[in-house]
Amino acid sequence: MSERLEEIAVKMVADGKGLLAADESTSTIKKRFDSIGLESTETSRRDYREMLFRSDEAMTKHISGVILFEETLYQKAADGTSFVDLIKKAGAIPGIKVDTGAKPMAAFPGETVTEGLDGLRERLAAYHRAGARFAKWRGVIAIGENRPTWGSIKANSQALARYAALCQEAGIVPIVEPEVLMDGDPGNHSIDTCAEVTEKVLNTVFADLYDARVNLEGMILKPNMVIDGKKLRQASAAEVAEKTVKVLKATVPSAVPGIAFLSGGQTSEEATAHLSAMIANYDLPWKLTFSYGRALQEDALNAWGGKSENVAAGQRAFTHRARMNGLAALGNWKKELERAA
Ligand code: 13P
Numbered sequence: 001m002s003e004r005l006e007e008i009a010v011k012m013v014a015d016g017k018g019l020l021a022a023d024e025s026t027s028t029i030k031k032r033f034d035s036i037g038l039e040s041t042e043t044s045r046r047d048y049r050e051m052l053f054r055s056d057e058a059m060t061k062h063i064s065g066v067i068l069f070e071e072t073l074y075q076k077a078a079d080g081t082s083f084v085d086l087i088k089k090a091g092a093i094p095g096i097k098v099d100t101g102a103k104p105m106a107a108f109p110g111e112t113v114t115e116g117l118d119g120l121r122e123r124l125a126a127y128h129r130a131g132a133r134f135a136k137w138r139g140v141i142a143i144g145e146n147r148p149t150w151g152s153i154k155a156n157s158q159a160l161a162r163y164a165a166l167c168q169e170a171g172i173v174p175i176v177e178p179e180v181l182m183d184g185d186p187g188n189h190s191i192d193t194c195a196e197v198t199e200k201v202l203n204t205v206f207a208d209l210y211d212a213r214v215n216l217e218g219m220i221l222k223p224n225m226v227i228d229g230k231k232l233r234q235a236s237a238a239e240v241a242e243k244t245v246k247v248l249k250a251t252v253p254s255a256v257p258g259i260a261f262l263s264g265g266q267t268s269e270e271a272t273a274h275l276s277a278m279i280a281n282y283d284l285p286w287k288l289t290f291s292y293g294r295a296l297q298e299d300a301l302n303a304w305g306g307k308s309e310n311v312a313a314g315q316r317a318f319t320h321r322a323r324m325n326g327l328a329a330l331g332n333w334k335k336e337l338e339r340a341a
Contacts, residue, residue: 005218006257008133008173011093012220013258013287016326017064019175021262021293022049023097023136025069032297038306042071050077050086051304051314052297058319059090062326067095067136067175067291074130084131095134095175096127098163102140110185111152114139114159117166124170134173136222137163141201142184143193143229148201157204161212168218175260175291177222178205182264183230191228191235195243198226202251216255222291223248224264225274237270241277245284254285261288263295268321269338271295272328279331289329296321 012019024032029048030040038044049072053059066087073096076082087094098120102112114137124135139156141148160176167174180198202223209216226244228235235243248259263271271292279288290296299321304314327333 003171005168005171005173005215008093009218009220009257012064012134012173013260013289014064016330017062018290018292018325018329019095019260020052020063020066020296020322021136021291022052022072022297023067023069024293025097025101026071029069032301033306036301036305042075044306045071046075046078047308048301048304048306049075049083051311052300052318053077053083053086053090055315055318055322056090058315058322059087059092062322063090063092065093065095065134067097068132069097073127073132088131093133094131095136096132097137098123098127098135098167099137102138105152105155108149108152110144110147111142111149112140113152113155117159117162120163120166121170124166124172128170128172132172134175134220135163135167136175136177138177138179138222141178141180141197143180143189143197144184144186147184148197153201153204157201157208160205161208161214164209164214164219165212168215173218173220174214175220175222176205176209177262178202179262179264180224182224182227182266186231187229188231189229190232191226191239191243194224194228195226195247198224199247199251202247206251206253216253217257219256221252221256221259222262223259225261225266227264227266227274230265237273237277240274241281244274245278245282249285252286256286258287258289260291263290263292266295268295268298272321272324272333273335275325276328276331276333279329281331290325292325296325
């Protein structure tokens with residue numbers, strides 16, 4: 001595996017490939033397992049992730065890298081193979097979520113700031129030794145009455161920039177993820193409000209990345225799509241694509257090699273359709289792809305249901321979504337292809 005930041009970043013957004021966000025924290029994966037009535041234990045978490053990472057076709061053809069939670073980075077498959085080796089054997093790059101979560105921001109009711117900078121230099125060195133070559137940090141911005149405030153945008157943006165600089169010092173490509181939520185409170189904001197907020201957030205983030213001396217060629221941006229609130233959801237795929245591309249073109253320097261979207265609560269098919277619409281219809285200065293959590297995993301989780309006899313069904317579901325998103329990353333997804341599972 002190449003060690004230059006720029007080369008790792010380019011590999012992360014290779015043609016027709018994207019990232020699998022499997023970095024749910026212990027509390028988030030518990031929520032996902034609750035939905036299928038499965039207890040979250042170290043073993044059930046291992047079994048679930050092993051099912052995904054052993055989906056050979058998905059992993060070798062459509063997944064360029066996997067974002068892991070710390071527990072998984074150091075975990076082994078049932079036969080004793082480390083997950084890091086399993087992922088590398090599939091030709092994908094292991095990555096690691098390094099933030100410690102969005103915490104209530106003092107003096108800013110209803111807003112959060114993401115923590116995890118203390119001791120990060122030492123943790124990054126250990127993660128690099130364990131095989132991680134990229135990292136993720138997610139700042140969270142919620143749209144609501146009189147929100148987001150400038151204070152919360154700035155605090156989250158500066159944390160992202162400090163994190164990104166530390167990653168690059170450690171030889172790790174930072175995924176910079178400033179997520180404007182589509183389900184803030186009340187969650188019925190228009191797509192134009194999302195566009196306005198996303199533009200302001202991305203402008204702030206790139207100014208702070210510059211001030212922090214981050215090498216833009218050695219990072220990946222992971223933004224939300226520009227989309228209306230979860231309780232509204234009227235925008236067509238064409239409108240989401242048009243408004244997302246417009247905001248990104250206005251804010252993201254072309255030195256950034258790739259943009260890998262989060263799915264953020266869109267349905268699996270919506271997330272695929274939106275990505276494909278952008279790539280098929282616009283001339284873009286960066287690679288666009290997916291870095292989905294829920295939109296890659298939901299069908300697989302449901303097909304598996306926590307039962308060993310359903311591992312093959314779970315892998316089929318995951319492979320299908322990975323293939324659909326791989327096609328989307330080339331701008332070649334069509335609704336008719338969804339049926340040919
Ligand atoms: P979703 O695609 O489920 O939003 O998750 C991606 C992610 O990594 C959020 O931090």
